[in-house]
Amino acid sequence: MSAAANPRSPAALTETCHLDPDAAAIELTDVSFAYDRRPVLRGITMTVPRGKVVAIMGGSGCGKTTILRLIGGQLRPQSGKVLVAGQSVPDLDAAALYALRRKFGMLFQFGALFTDMSVFENIAFPMREHTELPEELIRDLVLMKLHAVGLRGAAKLMPSELSGGMARRVALARAIALDPMLVMYDEPFAGLDPISLGVVGQLIRQLNDALGTTSVVVTHDVYESLKIVDYLYFVSEGKIVAQGTPNVVRASTDPFVRQFVEGESDGPVPFHYPAQPYRREIFADVQ
Amino acid sequence: MSSDVISGIAHVLRRIGGAVTGSISRLGFASRFLVAIVWHSPQAFRRIHLTVHEIYFAGVLSLVIILMSGLFVGMVLSLQGYETLKRYGADEQLGILVALSLVRELGPVMAGLLFASRAGSAITAEIGLMKTTEQLAAMEMMAVDPLARVIAPRFWGGVISMPLLAALFSAFGIFGGYLVGVPLIGIDAGAFWGQMQAGVDVWPDVTNGIIKSLVFGVAVSLIAVFEGYDAKPTAEGVSIATTRTVVMSSLAILALDFVMTVFMFRGGGGL
Numbered sequence: 415m416s417a418a419a420n421p422r423s424p425a426a427l428t429e430t431c432h433l434d435p436d437a438a439a440i441e442l443t444d445v446s447f448a449y450d451r452r453p454v455l456r457g458i459t460m461t462v463p464r465g466k467v468v469a470i471m472g473g474s475g476c477g478k479t480t481i482l483r484l485i486g487g488q489l490r491p492q493s494g495k496v497l498v499a500g501q502s503v504p505d506l507d508a509a510a511l512y513a514l515r516r517k518f519g520m521l522f523q524f525g526a527l528f529t530d531m532s533v534f535e536n537i538a539f540p541m542r543e544h545t546e547l548p549e550e551l552i553r554d555l556v557l558m559k560l561h562a563v564g565l566r567g568a569a570k571l572m573p574s575e576l577s578g579g580m581a582r583r584v585a586l587a588r589a590i591a592l593d594p595m596l597v598m599y600d601e602p603f604a605g606l607d608p609i610s611l612g613v614v615g616q617l618i619r620q621l622n623d624a625l626g627t628t629s630v631v632v633t634h635d636v637y638e639s640l641k642i643v644d645y646l647y648f649v650s651e652g653k654i655v656a657q658g659t660p661n662v663v664r665a666s667t668d669p670f671v672r673q674f675v676e677g678e679s680d681g682p683v684p685f686h687y688p689a690q691p692y693r694r695e696i697f698a699d700v701q
Numbered sequence: 702m703s704s705d706v707i708s709g710i711a712h713v714l715r716r717i718g719g720a721v722t723g724s725i726s727r728l729g730f731a732s733r734f735l736v737a738i739v740w741h742s743p744q745a746f747r748r749i750h751l752t753v754h755e756i757y758f759a760g761v762l763s764l765v766i767i768l769m770s771g772l773f774v775g776m777v778l779s780l781q782g783y784e785t786l787k788r789y790g791a792d793e794q795l796g797i798l799v800a801l802s803l804v805r806e807l808g809p810v811m812a813g814l815l816f817a818s819r820a821g822s823a824i825t826a827e828i829g830l831m832k833t834t835e836q837l838a839a840m841e842m843m844a845v846d847p848l849a850r851v852i853a854p855r856f857w858g859g860v861i862s863m864p865l866l867a868a869l870f871s872a873f874g875i876f877g878g879y880l881v882g883v884p885l886i887g888i889d890a891g892a893f894w895g896q897m898q899a900g901v902d903v904w905p906d907v908t909n910g911i912i913k914s915l916v917f918g919v920a921v922s923l924i925a926v927f928e929g930y931d932a933k934p935t936a937e938g939v940s941i942a943t944t945r946t947v948v949m950s951s952l953a954i955l956a957l958d959f960v961m962t963v964f965m966f967r968g969g970g971g972l
Contacts, residue, residue, distance in 0.1 A: 528839075543845045
């Protein structure tokens, strides 16, 4: 990776992949994906510019997380292009994919902290795996990351001793442990109380700007996202149905966006799961 | 009417065929999984403390149940063996009976069964839960291969622990046999140990026992890590996988034991 892309990247990282410093962080072009025969994404096209926080919004099960898995190379699209920093992710071999992933940070939905390690060891984990840094330096770096998320005092606790909000912040500290060029957040706000929610939202914004990274936030929390992101994509039934900056979204008259922002139960996203007509089903045994 | 019968038969055949091809493909998947573990082992051994930790977890923490069971099995063996041997006036042979039964057969098999239910199920549950809580996916996204970091150390921890546990089981079993045979029943201690010394050979008896326990170690550890890795990422999936580990390991131990016994004691000229 070039120094321009991320000036704080630890020097000890092996420089095995060649990233284009001018390319957008992520470019998806006409990407389609299906689990077996069930289509999840149908022709998604989106761009995430460098240094920005971009939200991918949509209801549960609309394919948001699948987009993250495609970007991270855990899944391959059936058609379309997935470019990360100019590299085509589906075409990378295992070694190149792992080299690329070292420049990613990812926050999983419920943190996915390693339950057999303390908070300190969780954050030290990527450093120990990928660098040869001396123990004192790892200790300092871990404490710095923990300080950034306000949990330096919790270094010795085990994940089972943390509240949901604290676990999410620890996972956030782990995601940025190696100063990644791209951080992906999978539902970072799910299941948090209002205070933790605000804290995590602010952290995402501040860490993005302080570290000069790019962030992709997959979420359905529209209020929190509008406060912190630069751009939003709305996904429904595997397609992008609306997009824009927070101000555009707030002013939008698009029925889908209105339904989503207002939280209405019926609209372009129907309340009812597809079924045969009610009358026919109810009276089926009468006839 | 006849077409109904034919379609019924076809349905049954399809079910049988599906089950057979399903099991075969699973077996193939498990074999490839074993190759992948071996392939990633050098990477895992570079951090030897991971494997040492798993030896502690699978081996040292299983010691209590293994040693206690060994002691009791040896004591029962001594009581039952004495009853039979006495009928033929061969009660002085009790030492050799206890030692051979344990070293050749009961040590590896019983230790293997206990190991599968104590350590194997724990390994499966741990890996399955790591998968359910996305810890394995998180590791992959951090460019750390879970095969090298999680699976291989647990596999080798089990493979190394199992022969040692079987040896300790046999040793404690012999000690239990001695406790019942000599102080309780009153067989001459010199006869007990002397017969044992004369009658038990390093080859084939002890070595074959070690080979058996090593094979059981590989089988149980592979089944345990595979079932955990292959578990459906739900609470129900982990519970099914844990049960499968114990059931499949036990069956594998008994079946492999039969096959190995046939090869070792018939082909080897022991009988």
